[in-house]
Amino acid sequence: MKPLIAILLLAVISLVSAESEIVESRFIGEDYKYSVWSDEAVGFKFEPREGGSDQFYYFCEKTKKKNCGSWVDEKGNKMKSANLKVTLKGGEAVFSKLQKKDTGRYYLIAEDLKKDLGVTRLIIQDPPPPPPPKY
Template sequence: MKPLIVILLLTVISLVSAESEIVDSRYIGDDYKYSVWSDEAVGFKFEPREGGSDQFYYFCEKTKKKNCGSWVDEKGNKIKSATLKVTLKGGDAILSKLQKKDMGRYYLIAEDLKKDLGFVRLIIQDPPPPPPPKY
């Protein structure tokens, strides 16, 4: 009976650790390097933490979408208030000059949006205070 309990406990622990999300944090104004590890990846889906509609960004190098290189809504219309710049460099996407409104989940997406390529929850923090003056 004891081996069965141990096996069940290990199974539960492995399931819980497999379901935990990746959380990363940066300061306002920092850049964030997101690994575009999959050849199937064509862009990002962004779920803002503050609510609102999902936003999409498609890499022009990987897809021929109408508004590639811009943040768009689900219908493909450009989002005028979007200011986050994305640059694809090799196997990484650089999200430049992060602001508080950029906090949320970033999903790596394929042409088939049902495919799970992973995601990261990005937290944007105020910069640390400057060090005290030296006398």
């Protein structure tokens, strides 16, 4: 019995200490503030939940990419279907007027894409129904 308890204790410690992604949820139309905590951060990589190709957004203040300030594909071409507005304000990036199609994983990226600066899974939900009328 003691070995089983020791194994379970080690499993729990491993699970608790393992890195995990941050999960945030917002309602349609709301804004989201993403902490740009690293000086190495130059933008975001977005993996849409609904599938499709990855999208990239580069801060014009931090990089001299051709289409900085726009969502682009892996080759740097503007994504015509992307309309999520991102504004860099100090140490935060503000995603404005979120829509359901903005649900997915957002990776904070450096010039060296192999560097892990963190990931947030953002879930966009329908707003709650209004309360019933009072009589």
